[in-house]
Structures are given as structure tokens and as C-alpha cells.
Amino acid sequence: xxxxxxxxxxxxxxxxxxxxxxxxxxxxxxxxxxxxxxxxxxxxxxxxxxxxxxxxxxxxxxxxxxxxxxxxxxxxxxxxxxxxxxxxxxxxxxxxxxxxxxxxxxxxxxxxxxxxxxxxxxxxxxxxxxxxxxxxxxxxxxxxxxxxxxxxxxxxxxxxxxxxxxxxxxxxxxxxxxxxxxxxxxxxxxxxxxxxxxxxxxxxxxxx
Numbered sequence: 001x002x003x004x005x006x007x008x009x010x011x012x013x014x015x016x017x018x019x020x021x022x023x024x025x026x027x028x029x030x031x032x033x034x035x036x037x038x039x040x041x042x043x044x045x046x047x048x049x050x051x052x053x054x055x056x057x058x059x060x061x062x063x064x065x066x067x068x069x070x071x072x073x074x075x076x077x078x079x080x081x082x083x084x085x086x087x088x089x090x091x092x093x094x095x096x097x098x099x100x101x102x103x104x105x106x107x108x109x110x111x112x113x114x115x116x117x118x119x120x121x122x123x124x125x126x127x128x129x130x131x132x133x134x135x136x137x138x139x140x141x142x143x144x145x146x147x148x149x150x151x152x153x154x155x156x157x158x159x160x161x162x163x164x165x166x167x168x169x170x171x172x173x174x175x176x177x178x179x180x181x182x183x184x185x186x187x188x189x190x191x192x193x194x195x196x197x198x199x200x201x202x203x204x205x206x207x208x
């Protein structure tokens with residue numbers, strides 16, 4: 001099973017995915033925990049190019065293509081082999097993030113970004129996507145309070161960019177009710193974890 005975690009910056013998804021991973025491993029599930037962009041050495045190098053604050057000249061379409069290239073490499077090297085072996089893959093971000101950030105935030109069009117990614121992924125979609133719903137105001141306030149986090153090129157974008165990303169995410173959620181489950185990520189970490197765990201367990205139990 002392929003499960004992805006999506007949300008705007010500061011939604012807490014990266015914290016929750018680690019806790020879910022620990023919990024499922026303790027229950028005996030065979031889990032692969034990974035992230036995008038990145039997940040493999042080549043894909044991580046592409047991530048560094050995309051997120052480097054020095055790369056301010058990076059064109060919006062180039063950025064979208066780099067994400068798609070990173071995603072392709074990640075699938076080929078890590079995700080597809082793991083799924084073939086019957087493992088559960090938990091991935092921090094996937095195709096929905098590209099649609100929201102580049103399609104919406106960068107204004108290059110949802111359909112354009114979707115088509116590039118469907119080519120890159122050979123129409124691969126997650127079995128389940130959990131969307132951590134939190135407003136840009138709350139999310140960015142959390143990011144600014146996180147002393148361990150170094151703000152990257154996308155974190156440093158203006159409020160208008162982050163508003164468009166959030167609005168696009170909400171559209172994606174609305175248009176994919178069978179795949180995406182939305183969680184109120186403004187609640188406490190424990191409450192968000194419990195809600196996430198319940199959704200994933202229901203999906204996993206549906207396999208048997």
C-alpha cells in the first residue's frame with residue numbers, strides 16, 4: 001500500500017509521519033518511510049537544487065520539471081520496488097504537492113503540472129492520501145517558531161504564494177474524495193496523530 005502525507009508548510013505532517021512509522025513498525029508492519037523531493041541519492045541532489053536559497057533564478061517550469069524528475073527517480077529506485085515486495089510505503093509529499101505549489105502557487109497551471117507528473121510517474125497515484133489541513137497563517141507561524149528548521153526557498157515565498165498553495169490543496173481534496181482524507185491539523189499533535197492512525201488502520205484492515 002502506498003500512503004502519502006500532504007499539507008502546507010507547518011502542517012505538522014513530517015512530525016506525524018515519523019510517529020505513524022514508529023507505531024506501525026512496533027505492530028509488525030513492513031514499512032518504508034520516505035520523502036519528496038528526495039528519498040534516494042539522486043533525488044536528494046535534485047531536492048538540494050530546488051530548495052537552495054541561492055537558486056533564486058530558478059524558473060517556475062524548470063522547478064516543476066525538477067520535481068517531476070526527482071519523483072520519477074524516487075519511484076524507480078525506491079517506491080515501486082518496495083510495493084512489489086508487499087511493503088507499505090509512507091511518503092512525505094507526492095504529486096499533490098507539485099500541483100499545489102507549482103500549479104497553484106507558481107501559477108503555471110494545475111493541468112500542466114498534473115500532465116508532466118502523470119508522464120513522470122506512469123499514472124501512479126497513492127492508495128490513500130492524508131491532507132493535514134491548516135491555514136497558511138497558523139502553518140507559517142509554526143515554521144517561524146521552529147528553531148531547528150532552516151527556511152528554504154519555498155518557505156521564504158510571500159503570503160500570496162502560500163495562500164494560493166493552500167487554496168489549490170483544498171481544490172485537490174474536494175476533487176479526490178475517494179483517495180484523500182482531510183484532517184484538522186490545527187489541533188494538538190496527539191489529536192492529529194490519533195486521527196491519522198485511525199484512518200490508516202481502517203485502510204490497512206480493509207486489505208484483509
